[in-house]
Amino acid sequence: MTDLTELGVAAIRDGVAKGDFTAREVAEAFNANVAAASALNAFIVTTPEKALEAAGAVDADRAAGKALGSMAGVPIGMKDLFATQGVQTTAASHILGGFVPPYESTVSSNLWAAGAGMLGKLNLDQFAMGSSNETSYFGNVISPWRSRDSNAELAPGGSSGGSSTAVSARLAPAATGTDTGGSIRQPAAFTGITGVKPTYGRCSRWGVVAFASSLDQAGPMARDIRDCAIMLGAMAGFDPKDSTSLDMPVPDWEAALNADLKGKKVGIPREYRMDGMDAEIEASWEQGKAWLRDAGAEIVDISLPHTKYALPAYYIIAPAEASSNLARYDGVRYGLRDLPEGAGLQDMYAATRAAGFGDEVKRRVLIGTYVLSAGFYDAYYTQAQKVRTLIARDFAEAFEQCDVILAPTTPSAAFPLGDKSDDPLSMYLNDVFAVPASLAGLPALSVPAGLTQSGLPLGLQIIGKAFDEQGVMNAGLAIEQRANFSAKPDRWWA
Amino acid sequence: MSDYRIQGETGEWEVVIGLEVHAQVTSHSKLFSGASTTFGAEPNAQVSLIDAAMPGMLPVPNAECIRQAVRTGMAIEAQINKFSRFDRKNYFYADLPQGYQISQLYHPIVGEGSLVIEADEKAGIPQPKTIGIERIHVEQDAGKLMHDQHPTMSYVDLNRCGVALMEIVSMPHMTSPAEAGAYVRKLRSILRYVGSCDGNMEEGSMRADVNVSVRKVGAAELGTRTETKNVNSVRFVMAVIEQEARRQVDLIEEGGTVVQETRLYDPDKNETRSMRSKEDAHDYRYFPDPDLLPLELDDAFLEECRASLPELPDAKRARYTGELGLTDYNAAQLTAEVETFARFETLLAATASQLDKSGADVATQVANWTLSVAPGVLKSLGDEAQMEFNTAAANAAILKLVDAGTVSGGQAKEIYEIVLRTGREPDEIAETEGLKQQSDTGAIEAEIDKVLEANPDKVAEYRGGKDKLFGFFVGQTMKAMQGKANPQVINELLKAKLG
Amino acid sequence: MSVDKQTVAKIASLARIRMDDDELERMVPELNNILAWVEQLGEVDCSGVEPMTAVIPNTLRLRADVVDADPLTGGGIRDKVLANAPAPEHGFFGVPKVIE
Ligand SMILES: [Mg+2]
Numbered sequence A: 001m002t003d004l005t006e007l008g009v010a011a012i013r014d015g016v017a018k019g020d021f022t023a024r025e026v027a028e029a030f031n032a033n034v035a036a037a038s039a040l041n042a043f044i045v046t047t048p049e050k051a052l053e054a055a056g057a058v059d060a061d062r063a064a065g066k067a068l069g070s071m072a073g074v075p076i077g078m079k080d081l082f083a084t085q086g087v088q089t090t091a092a093s094h095i096l097g098g099f100v101p102p103y104e105s106t107v108s109s110n111l112w113a114a115g116a117g118m119l120g121k122l123n124l125d126q127f128a129m130g131s132s133n134e135t136s137y138f139g140n141v142i143s144p145w146r147s148r149d150s151n152a153e154l155a156p157g158g159s160s161g162g163s164s165t166a167v168s169a170r171l172a173p174a175a176t177g178t179d180t181g182g183s184i185r186q187p188a189a190f191t192g193i194t195g196v197k198p199t200y201g202r203c204s205r206w207g208v209v210a211f212a213s214s215l216d217q218a219g220p221m222a223r224d225i226r227d228c229a230i231m232l233g234a235m236a237g238f239d240p241k242d243s244t245s246l247d248m249p250v251p252d253w254e255a256a257l258n259a260d261l262k263g264k265k266v267g268i269p270r271e272y273r274m275d276g277m278d279a280e281i282e283a284s285w286e287q288g289k290a291w292l293r294d295a296g297a298e299i300v301d302i303s304l305p306h307t308k309y310a311l312p313a314y315y316i317i318a319p320a321e322a323s324s325n326l327a328r329y330d331g332v333r334y335g336l337r338d339l340p341e342g343a344g345l346q347d348m349y350a351a352t353r354a355a356g357f358g359d360e361v362k363r364r365v366l367i368g369t370y371v372l373s374a375g376f377y378d379a380y381y382t383q384a385q386k387v388r389t390l391i392a393r394d395f396a397e398a399f400e401q402c403d404v405i406l407a408p409t410t411p412s413a414a415f416p417l418g419d420k421s422d423d424p425l426s427m428y429l430n431d432v433f434a435v436p437a438s439l440a441g442l443p444a445l446s447v448p449a450g451l452t453q454s455g456l457p458l459g460l461q462i463i464g465k466a467f468d469e470q471g472v473m474n475a476g477l478a479i480e481q482r483a484n485f486s487a488k489p490d491r492w493w494a
Numbered sequence B: 001m002s003d004y005r006i007q008g009e010t011g012e013w014e015v016v017i018g019l020e021v022h023a024q025v026t027s028h029s030k031l032f033s034g035a036s037t038t039f040g041a042e043p044n045a046q047v048s049l050i051d052a053a054m055p056g057m058l059p060v061p062n063a064e065c066i067r068q069a070v071r072t073g074m075a076i077e078a079q080i081n082k083f084s085r086f087d088r089k090n091y092f093y094a095d096l097p098q099g100y101q102i103s104q105l106y107h108p109i110v111g112e113g114s115l116v117i118e119a120d121e122k123a124g125i126p127q128p129k130t131i132g133i134e135r136i137h138v139e140q141d142a143g144k145l146m147h148d149q150h151p152t153m154s155y156v157d158l159n160r161c162g163v164a165l166m167e168i169v170s171m172p173h174m175t176s177p178a179e180a181g182a183y184v185r186k187l188r189s190i191l192r193y194v195g196s197c198d199g200n201m202e203e204g205s206m207r208a209d210v211n212v213s214v215r216k217v218g219a220a221e222l223g224t225r226t227e228t229k230n231v232n233s234v235r236f237v238m239a240v241i242e243q244e245a246r247r248q249v250d251l252i253e254e255g256g257t258v259v260q261e262t263r264l265y266d267p268d269k270n271e272t273r274s275m276r277s278k279e280d281a282h283d284y285r286y287f288p289d290p291d292l293l294p295l296e297l298d299d300a301f302l303e304e305c306r307a308s309l310p311e312l313p314d315a316k317r318a319r320y321t322g323e324l325g326l327t328d329y330n331a332a333q334l335t336a337e338v339e340t341f342a343r344f345e346t347l348l349a350a351t352a353s354q355l356d357k358s359g360a361d362v363a364t365q366v367a368n369w370t371l372s373v374a375p376g377v378l379k380s381l382g383d384e385a386q387m388e389f390n391t392a393a394a395n396a397a398i399l400k401l402v403d404a405g406t407v408s409g410g411q412a413k414e415i416y417e418i419v420l421r422t423g424r425e426p427d428e429i430a431e432t433e434g435l436k437q438q439s440d441t442g443a444i445e446a447e448i449d450k451v452l453e454a455n456p457d458k459v460a461e462y463r464g465g466k467d468k469l470f471g472f473f474v475g476q477t478m479k480a481m482q483g484k485a486n487p488q489v490i491n492e493l494l495k496a497k498l499g
Numbered sequence C: 001m002s003v004d005k006q007t008v009a010k011i012a013s014l015a016r017i018r019m020d021d022d023e024l025e026r027m028v029p030e031l032n033n034i035l036a037w038v039e040q041l042g043e044v045d046c047s048g049v050e051p052m053t054a055v056i057p058n059t060l061r062l063r064a065d066v067v068d069a070d071p072l073t074g075g076g077i078r079d080k081v082l083a084n085a086p087a088p089e090h091g092f093f094g095v096p097k098v099i100e
């Protein structure tokens, strides 16, 4: 019998539906992999019983001849940013230690309704702030990948590093991610998997611990485009509980997948070619162009003039929103409370937040507080939001000349843990290619493109027009079919 | 300019007042959640996950709250902003679970408008005065803290948290406690007409932040102001102004300076004191709430809001004096409260229809009945009055008896009393209880003749120019008729006989 | 613009994060690095440009005024609301005594 943990979403769904194996067998196989992979620290909490319970329900439905959902029998990892009823939800922060939500996020409940089961809650950068998964209160996530040249522990990317690790190490066929400034795409690129950030508003934010509200978007992380299309279909949809949710039908992305790009134009943004760009990144970008041309697309040069300013704008807007979004963690209604002897209310707040937030969270809350404070608001925040308008306008103008944009996902392959953790700015630069699409709310994905000389995965990024997840995934599929990426990490952890 | 002055050591001071009134919007559910707004529930029983600011919770605005704010704006003839936004006002306090209040700073839903306070000579308001209103914005109310239940803890109740408020910000156009009091009363009246706030100050549905500064009479510059928060009655608003103006004058004259600060009013001591808990008040780090998109109102929505507006106090008063011919006093009394004009207009319609007369023809009669006769009877009966019998039809039937001269004013009151106790029909009561007055000219004439015969000296005095004696003859005749004669008939006959 | 230790202390206090001297000291250059870097935004000519309001063209949807229409956004769930409270007290959230 095949190793069930080598199967992806579509294969599991189809195999369960046909009766090749039961959902329970699938859940057991992944539960076993999860249990054996504690060295990777991908999960904060494992919930094998939840996976089995959901699988049991799918098997029973199948036996009863009932229609099965689009994710029936597929056990997944849930990023610990999604509230899960009755299961601890922490955002990888001490300040939410022991918090057990009495509610379920819209996205996770959509997935359960589609027949998916939960293997556990995945580790992440604390409050999704980070690009290496080194800011979690629950310890670093270790990438399953290792360079040919060294045994150094590598970053799985962030903030969805537990998700990228779980999928690439075969601990889960798919996992949820969230992307605020690259947090799906960058970890997907680092670990040789596929991740899709849909248009802002496609997936409800209700029940997802907020980082930066105007940027946060949930999306799927899986082995390939088809699996992402299936999973995104289950996650997305209008939610009246989220004022920013898109009130439009969810297309059948999987059914419409089509790698034939005849008549399509692919834009290459000249400003993404940066000074001192990594030669391997540049080569993979060139390779991507060739593949898309091969798929029938025409390659055109485009300009996104304000690209350079995207990252600094992001590092004003995201911390500003975060400083306010994180004000609710105050030790009054849930989570950690640090009440020093004789402390008053305001002292309790300050002590609780000092003890509960990690360094990177504190840094961003302070930056955000500063840029919103009296006298600085216009110079920083208003200016950043104006620049954001210009960035969105750049994309709108570019999309008059092309259908999708091709760019690298990251400026480098995965780096060793600890390499950048002392220098916030160099860490931030990791998201230089990912952030512009986030600021403009556009759908974007990362698809594996190959390996570096030292054997580490690289990803290519496709950015599309608002609402055109289909076009983005079709272009991703064209790359996927030509890249034929089949590398996987050696199983050193178990 | 009112002539309200504070006498200081160094001369006369005037006071400048602006009010920020927080009015609870009448709605079933909260501004951003589906939790109920009912007053007086068990602690935290009306709290949603959103109100408690659980992780990942999001606000979705209540259409009714937006509608009521727009209608209120229209009622003060303000500019309605078709584009508005919600902003976050960030500060830490135990009654504010999100760590920010969702409010509107940069783009409020309602822009500039105004209202007129009536002249009130006695209160030092010689003429009607227009008070500018800077804006109305919609925002969330906070929760409540209780301090007395536990020796070392305060208790937090979030039931009010997230209830919709309109903050109605006046311009600094008031210059005396009386003007401020009149402004709050007028505003309350408008809100109640519109139905956007119940105006119930005891339950906290309306509270005012009172901004007060003082300056030397005639000075051009405004002084530094203080803001006294959450003052919950008209009387206290006026008291705060008096206390605060006095305090500021004394402070300045002693060589001190007024600090711009937030203060609290203590009604027991009748004094204001600084609120230390608002130390960060100067840095709220307002920014547009990224959970909420811009609010854009279309013409159809605005049209619906406008069409649903009732006749407002000023227009109604003008119509009462103009079309209905009521006195200024009666018109003012009748239009002050929603319940009063509602009772009046219902009775006016019923009476006009029963008498087959125009509203204007019976308005004065109905107004007197509504304002003085009926309340007097109701008051004297107290609990014995059964209000289900107090129908417009019964009241109109009594007024019809009066109008026809069938019963006297006094008899009308007696009939009304019986109606309120028993629910019997006024016509039947008049008949069976002998509560009818004599309009039979012959019978009255006979009694008049007797009275004149018995008082020849008085008749002579009257004819000699002592007009006042007319009342004496009326009284004597009425007495002889046991109070049941139609006084109008007596008057006419007496006049004819006395020449 | 750059921040000094005193400014950082003020921001930390506004943000209600207790920081000792060492932490403040450490934070000063970190914040200044970031601020110096984001200040390149000042180069961009934004005259006539409106700040972004909605990233995807979309306007605010309003909901009907119905109590507890959706149990997930309604009230009447005191037990759930208090379930994670560090100091629930007789149906209230307990906090250290506040003097106003
Ligand atoms: Mg105020």
Ligand SMILES: [Zn+2]
Pocket (backbone or CB within 6 Å): B022, B139, B167
């Ligand atoms: Zn207010």
